[in-house]
Amino acid sequence: MPFYWTLAIIALLCAAGYVLGRRKAVASVGGDKRRLHSLPNFYGMNVALKGAVPAFGLLVFWLIAQPLFVEWRVSSIVSDLAVSEARDLGLVMVDVRRVADGLDTAVATGTMTASEATDIAAGDGNVRERLGAAGVALGSEVSEPVLRAAQRYRALSSTGDTLRSVAVLAVLLLGLGWAYRETDGEFRARNVVEQGVLALLLGAACIAILTTLGIVLSLIFNTIEFFSIYPASEFFFSTTWFPSFGGGSSLGILPLLWGTLYISLIALAVAVPIGLMAAIYLSEYASPRVRGIAKPALEILAGIPTIVYGLFALLTVGPALMVVFGDGGLGWMQAGTAVMTAGLVMGIMLIPFVSSLSDDIINAVPQSMRDGSYGLGATQSETVRQVVLPAALPGIVGAILLAASRAIGETMIVVLGAGAAARISPNPFEAMTTVTAKIVSQLTGDADFSSPEALVAFALGMTLFVLTLGLNVFALYIVRKYREQYE
Amino acid sequence: MYDNRASESAVTADDIKIEAKRVNVHYGTTHAIKDVDVSILDKTVTAFIGPSGCGKSTFLRCINRMNDTIDVARVTGDIRIDGEDINDARVDPVQLRAKVGMVFQKPNPFPKSIYDNVAYGPKIHGLAKNKGDLDDIVERALRRGAIWDEVKDRLHAPGTGLSGGQQQRLCIARAVATEPEVLLMDEPCSALDPIATGQVEELIDELRRDYSVVIVTHSMQQAARVSQKTAFFHLGNLIEYGDTDEIFTNPKDPKTESYITGRIG
Ligand SMILES: Nc1ncnc2c1ncn2[C@@H]1O[C@H](COP(=O)(O)OP(=O)(O)OP(=O)(O)O)[C@@H](O)[C@H]1O
Ligand SMILES: [Mg+2]
Numbered sequence: 090m091p092f093y094w095t096l097a098i099i100a101l102l103c104a105a106g107y108v109l110g111r112r113k114a115v116a117s118v119g120g121d122k123r124r125l126h127s128l129p130n131f132y133g134m135n136v137a138l139k140g141a142v143p144a145f146g147l148l149v150f151w152l153i154a155q156p157l158f159v160e161w162r163v164s165s166i167v168s169d170l171a172v173s174e175a176r177d178l179g180l181v182m183v184d185v186r187r188v189a190d191g192l193d194t195a196v197a198t199g200t201m202t203a204s205e206a207t208d209i210a211a212g213d214g215n216v217r218e219r220l221g222a223a224g225v226a227l228g229s230e231v232s233e234p235v236l237r238a239a240q241r242y243r244a245l246s247s248t249g250d251t252l253r254s255v256a257v258l259a260v261l262l263l264g265l266g267w268a269y270r271e272t273d274g275e276f277r278a279r280n281v282v283e284q285g286v287l288a289l290l291l292g293a294a295c296i297a298i299l300t301t302l303g304i305v306l307s308l309i310f311n312t313i314e315f316f317s318i319y320p321a322s323e324f325f326f327s328t329t330w331f332p333s334f335g336g337g338s339s340l341g342i343l344p345l346l347w348g349t350l351y352i353s354l355i356a357l358a359v360a361v362p363i364g365l366m367a368a369i370y371l372s373e374y375a376s377p378r379v380r381g382i383a384k385p386a387l388e389i390l391a392g393i394p395t396i397v398y399g400l401f402a403l404l405t406v407g408p409a410l411m412v413v414f415g416d417g418g419l420g421w422m423q424a425g426t427a428v429m430t431a432g433l434v435m436g437i438m439l440i441p442f443v444s445s446l447s448d449d450i451i452n453a454v455p456q457s458m459r460d461g462s463y464g465l466g467a468t469q470s471e472t473v474r475q476v477v478l479p480a481a482l483p484g485i486v487g488a489i490l491l492a493a494s495r496a497i498g499e500t501m502i503v504v505l506g507a508g509a510a511a512r513i514s515p516n517p518f519e520a521m522t523t524v525t526a527k528i529v530s531q532l533t534g535d536a537d538f539s540s541p542e543a544l545v546a547f548a549l550g551m552t553l554f555v556l557t558l559g560l561n562v563f564a565l566y567i568v569r570k571y572r573e574q575y576e
Numbered sequence: 577m578y579d580n581r582a583s584e585s586a587v588t589a590d591d592i593k594i595e596a597k598r599v600n601v602h603y604g605t606t607h608a609i610k611d612v613d614v615s616i617l618d619k620t621v622t623a624f625i626g627p628s629g630c631g632k633s634t635f636l637r638c639i640n641r642m643n644d645t646i647d648v649a650r651v652t653g654d655i656r657i658d659g660e661d662i663n664d665a666r667v668d669p670v671q672l673r674a675k676v677g678m679v680f681q682k683p684n685p686f687p688k689s690i691y692d693n694v695a696y697g698p699k700i701h702g703l704a705k706n707k708g709d710l711d712d713i714v715e716r717a718l719r720r721g722a723i724w725d726e727v728k729d730r731l732h733a734p735g736t737g738l739s740g741g742q743q744q745r746l747c748i749a750r751a752v753a754t755e756p757e758v759l760l761m762d763e764p765c766s767a768l769d770p771i772a773t774g775q776v777e778e779l780i781d782e783l784r785r786d787y788s789v790v791i792v793t794h795s796m797q798q799a800a801r802v803s804q805k806t807a808f809f810h811l812g813n814l815i816e817y818g819d820t821d822e823i824f825t826n827p828k829d830p831k832t833e834s835y836i837t838g839r840i841g
Binding site for chain 1: 640642645647670671672673674677678680682684685686687688696697700701747750751754
């Protein structure tokens with residue numbers, strides 16, 4: 090039975106369960122709804138939930154477990170083949186899956202009958218050609234073991250699918266029946282449904298957390314793998330970054346970290362004062378009309394894709410800086426791509442980020458606070474400096490640290506504006522590069538994913554992750570410290 | 577029924593401190609104050625009484641131009657302090673508010689320490705010559721606000737961490753620390769127990785020696801105890817204004833009489 094049918098049947102049966110449960114509850118008190126413990130709808134929902142939740146749970150579990158099981162059974166068939174041909178088991182399995190999919194397509198398009206697909210042997214006619222006719226291109230001839238394995242794969246999958254439908258429907262009916270039986274006027278359906286809702290919310294939260302955990306774990310495992318083939322001390326303390334895919338590369342993170350921090354620092358030095366002052370102007374001094382125009386305008390700035398900022402850096406800011414600091418001017422700058430270019434443009438990108446967040450935070454400071462200050466004869470700027478800003482400080486620090494994590498994670502502006510040379514230098518007019526930009530360049534192209542030159546991307550990613558995590562923890566700490574003082 | 581401290585310490589000065597003529601306040605389309613004329617005397621406590629929403633706070637806010645901070649508020653009319661028109665373009669509202677202090681209806685301590693809350697006004701007006709001086713000012717203000725004993729060991733704890741009544745007294749201390757000539761107090765005792773209320777009333781009585789105090793209150797007893805003059809507001813109109821004794825014993829307007837005897841509220 091196709092998958093969507095299973096879903097449709099679950100939905101239909103649950104709807105039926107809802108109606109029946111509701112009817113039974115009302116009937117059990119002779120139609121007098123006031124004698125029910127809960128509103129009639131809750132009885133219906135109770136039945137529907139008790140059917141749907143276990144059924145869906147089983148379905149999801151089955152969808153995850155079945156491919157693993159089939160893979161495990163089939164791989165035992167081809168493992169001998171893999172050993173004899175000295176090929177990677179994983180690669181053989183890719184072939185098997187491809188052939189199995191091909192057979193499926195062939196049956197679906199009618200170029201093969203179902204029984205042909207299950208019985209065809211590598212000797213009978215040309216399997217590769219016949220599959221090709223059905224629109225499935227295979228790279229090489231299909232060998233007998235692979236074909237056998239593919240057929241076994243299909244057989245197991247289709248049995249699994251049938252079993253899945255049966256099991257899910259059985260669980261569904263059991264759940265519905267059980268809930269229907271317990272339904273009567275005394276039953277506390279409302280409380281049960283509340284708990285069901287709670288479980289649903291909890292489930293959503295778990296998915297969010299587990300995905301994050303999964304990402305972090307994959308980062309960690311790949312990083313560990315990297316450190317098993319490349320010395321950690323080299324990675325953390327070497328001051329040269331010189332990857333060469335032929336081997337013998339030097340993969341020190343320090344130049345990249347230096348570039349990241351230098352560019353972020355310049356960006357924050359631009360964005361924080363300007364953004365903060367803009368926010369203060371908008372929230373404290375601007376008339377409602379100016380505010381009504383300026384705030385959305387700033388927010389549009391925040392919506393510009395970073396690649397556009399990158400172009401701006403490459404085509405406008407870089408050449409403009411060259412005019413002043415380049416060979417024609419002060420002579421400090423060799424090319425348009427430099428830390429300064431990327432930092433300035435990134436700062437411009439972060440201005441709306443800082444100002445918009447800070448503006449909201451400053452606006453949230455209660456008017457009574459300002460009144461108190463004015464009432465004591467303070468001027469507007471004294472009020473802003475001594476009352477409003479301190480009250481808004483935790484939030485503003487949070488906004489700045491958020492901007493800092495954006496700066497550290499920014500990629501496109503760096504790629505286009507800062508150049509690609511990894512170096513440690515105090516001169517902001519030299520080209521440097523960042524961690525993010527190097528992650529991109531290590532993974533694009535024909536990278537072999539088991540070489541240190543590719544795996545280093547995970548170690549770099551992990552470092553970035555730890556860095557931003559540290560920033561966020563620090564932000565939380567500051568916010569909490571001030572909250573104790575200010576609330 | 578009312579023990580009136582005013583009669584004990586004789587009031588001599590009769591000069592007018594604040595003079596308001598034909599004051600009208602609109603909040604957008606709401607007409608909150610209607611043609612109010614009143615003369616508030618120096619070295620006197622004046623009580624504003626009246627049912628909730630009648631415009632007491634609004635009128636109080638006219639006197640130190642706090643209504644400027646409300647976009648929708650429009651104030652017309654003539655208010656003079658010591659003969660000077662406060663709505664004149666030459667008058668700096670900031671200077672005016674330093675002279676006319678205010679305690680707000682809702683306690684609004686700053687998110688700073690207790691000490692800094694009180695020191696805020698003296699600091700911005702440069703009232704203290706040095707740190708020791710500032711300490712003295714803070715202590716004196718907190719004592720006058722009847723809260724010194726409770727906070728003397730935690731001057732550097734946040735002011736927002738105090739109880740509602742303590743915050744109210746902190747705000748009173750904050751207001752008196754700047755030594756204003758006129759003190760406007762909007763229900764300063766609404767969250768205080770009888771003992772603290774008594775202490776604040778003593779403070780008001782003490783302030784009267786040098787300043788002019790205007791107090792909004794919902795307690796008839798308090799108005800009778802602390803004030804020499806009483807103004808009764810109703811729906812934005814000033815119904816009756818006169819000596820407190822007179823208003824409470826012999827009100828001229830039937831509305832005043834029903835209010836103070838508790839028939840309208
Ligand atoms: N900021 C404001 N915006 C609009 N209308 C206001 C504002 N402040 C007060 N009002 C209106 O003005 C009128 C008078 O309000 P006010 O605060 O002066 O009353 P009050 O006499 O102080 O009352 P209470 O004893 O409850 O404090 C009310 O009708 C109120 O709705
Ligand atoms: Mg009021």
